[in-house]
Amino acid sequence: MSASMRKNVLAEINSSSGYSGIEEHSAPLHSFLEYATSLIFPILFVLNVHWAGSLLYELDLLWLIGLAIPLGVLGGDLVSGIVHWAADTYCSVDTPVVGPSLVKPFRMHHVYPRDICTHNLVETVGNVCILAFPLLSLCLFLMWLIPESGLLAFVVICVALTSAATVATNQFHKWAHQEKVSGFARRLQRMRLVLEPTHHKLHHTDPFNMHYCITNGWLNPLLNKIKFFRRLEATLAFFGIRTANSVNSTQHRQ
Ligand SMILES: [Zn+2]
Numbered sequence: 551m552s553a554s555m556r557k558n559v560l561a562e563i564n565s566s567s568g569y570s571g572i573e574e575h576s577a578p579l580h581s582f583l584e585y586a587t588s589l590i591f592p593i594l595f596v597l598n599v600h601w602a603g604s605l606l607y608e609l610d611l612l613w614l615i616g617l618a619i620p621l622g623v624l625g626g627d628l629v630s631g632i633v634h635w636a637a638d639t640y641c642s643v644d645t646p647v648v649g650p651s652l653v654k655p656f657r658m659h660h661v662y663p664r665d666i667c668t669h670n671l672v673e674t675v676g677n678v679c680i681l682a683f684p685l686l687s688l689c690l691f692l693m694w695l696i697p698e699s700g701l702l703a704f705v706v707i708c709v710a711l712t713s714a715a716t717v718a719t720n721q722f723h724k725w726a727h728q729e730k731v732s733g734f735a736r737r738l739q740r741m742r743l744v745l746e747p748t749h750h751k752l753h754h755t756d757p758f759n760m761h762y763c764i765t766n767g768w769l770n771p772l773l774n775k776i777k778f779f780r781r782l783e784a785t786l787a788f789f790g791i792r793t794a795n796s797v798n799s800t801q802h803r804q
């Protein structure tokens with residue numbers, strides 16, 4: 551068997567097992583940011599919730615937290631769906647900045663879905679912590695600027711909870727692909743509080759263009775029913791922003 555044939559056979563075996571067999575690590579600066587913001591994120595989250603929650607308590611509006619929790623969880627699921635859909639549908643792995651950091655991991659995930667299981671906690675959640683850091687810092691700044699606003703405090707709690715759900719998303723996504731998970735994770739999956747493996751399998755099944763939400767997938771049935779992502783694609787196409795597939799097919803025809 552020639553070297554190239556052996557390489558193809560190995561790639562096929564790895565592909566069917568879901569693992570690429572390749573260990574990829576972030577560049578040093580990216581890795582530093584992943585670790586630093588993964589440590590800072592819980593502190594920023596607690597500060598935001600404590601500060602905003604104290605103000606709501608003083609204003610007799612603490613009941614709003616009962617509304618903020620489901621909104622935050624649904625917000626996280628929606629953000630996960632939109633980011634996932636955008637990375638699957640637009641640009642390419644060669645697009646500057648977002649190509650290697652966002653598009654490539656999602657595209658490779660379709661070929662080797664179990665590679666995510668080889669990532670440690672920081673590699674799993676770090677990218678989202680990098681994005682959440684400026685957002686939660688801005689929330690603290692706004693609360694310092696407008697310290698008496700109950701509306702702002704409510705919005706800040708919603709944003710903090712949405713950020714936490716989004717940070718946890720890749721961990722839930724990882725559990726959905728693991729051959730074995732802890733009893734705690736399995737219980738959460740059975741209760742549908744986090745992404746359930748058979749539900750997520752629908753995204754990894756032909757035609758591969760639905761069920762993008764990966765926090766707990768609660769929004770998938772609704773978004774599928776109203777053809778949310780197809781309508782979004784049609785709207786963007788109207789403004790001349792074409793999907794990667796339509797760009798590729800045009801290039802092939804030329
Ligand atoms: Zn995908």
Ligand SMILES: [Zn+2]
Pocket residue numbers: 659663723727750754
């Ligand atoms: Zn997946």
